[in-house]
Amino acid sequence: MLVVYSQDFLKHSFAYHPESPERILSIKKVLDENDFAEYIEPARVDEKKLIAAHSKRLIDELKMRSRSCSGTSDNPFAENTFEIAKLSAGAALQAAKHASENAFSLARPPGHHAGRDFFGGFCYLNNIAIAVSNIIKKYGRVLIVDFDVHLGQGTMDIFSGNDAVFYLSFHQDENTIYPWQKYPVRDFTTELVPIMPGTTDKQYLAIFKKVFNKVLHNFEPNLIACSAGFDMFYRDAPYVGTALRIKEISTFKKIGLIIANSKIPRFAVLEGGYEPESLGMRVYNFLEGWQK
Secondary structure (H helix, E strand, O other): OEEEOOHHHHHOOOOOOOOOHHHHHHHHHHHHHOOOOEEEOOOOOOHHHHHOOOOHHHHHHHHHHHHHOOOOOOOOOOOOHHHHHHHHHHHHHHHHHOHHHOOEEOOOOOOOOOOOOOOEOOEOOOHHHHHHHHHHHHHOOEEEEEOOOOOOHHHHHHHOOOOOEEEEEEEEOOOOOOOOOOOOOOOOOEEEEEEOOOOOHHHHHHHHHHHHHHHHHHHOOOEEEEEEOOOOEHHHHHHHOOOOOEOOOHHHHHHHHHHHOOOOOEEEEEOOOOOHHHHHHHHHHHHHHHOO
């Protein structure tokens, strides 16, 4: 399994923050114990590639905040924050370049809450949006599937009105969790699937399979880009206050299999997932299904 990774992702660390280096260390530990991953380095990303998805004003703000270490509780900044966020975007782009091998970007910080002109929700740059924006000419039509427990309003913002990119999100009802508001769908290439708290694993999988296959049939993408968030698992509830709580780790393997059955070139990018004791097994199970 081809996995994009860099030790430099461990250098962005704030003692109190749930988006910590322990996240990817726990994942890498399980992948290594199972001799599962072949690691490659992230691609280099210059400002031109970033501006394919973001405004220059946002890029300049992120640079300024890194220099001054001025952030928020959700998005703290250190001197290296912009560079590490850029490296995380480079990992997503490298995974996209290896979509024929179903590559996975094991990188942090995550990205799907960052929009064209805003950051937030632990995200600085939108990794998957940068990757898709820089590879779309090769594929023509891209389906972004996002199963993080939170709506990726940043990805939705960046691709709103873009007929070549379909954004499909399965998330806890956004009125009950961050970003705490409904986002209107203004085009035919966005489908939001709010999942109510209390939904069982079996019900979740039935919804996922039905809607995913419908969109796959109607949109006919040439590439699938997956925002893989693992924070709807019950052990993440104390970290991010989720009420949608998947109970079985094997559910993630089934999600991976549903997507893999499309037989379409694909890549995946790590989004959420925070409780380190079980996170490695969640991701490993997903990737077992994903690579089939």
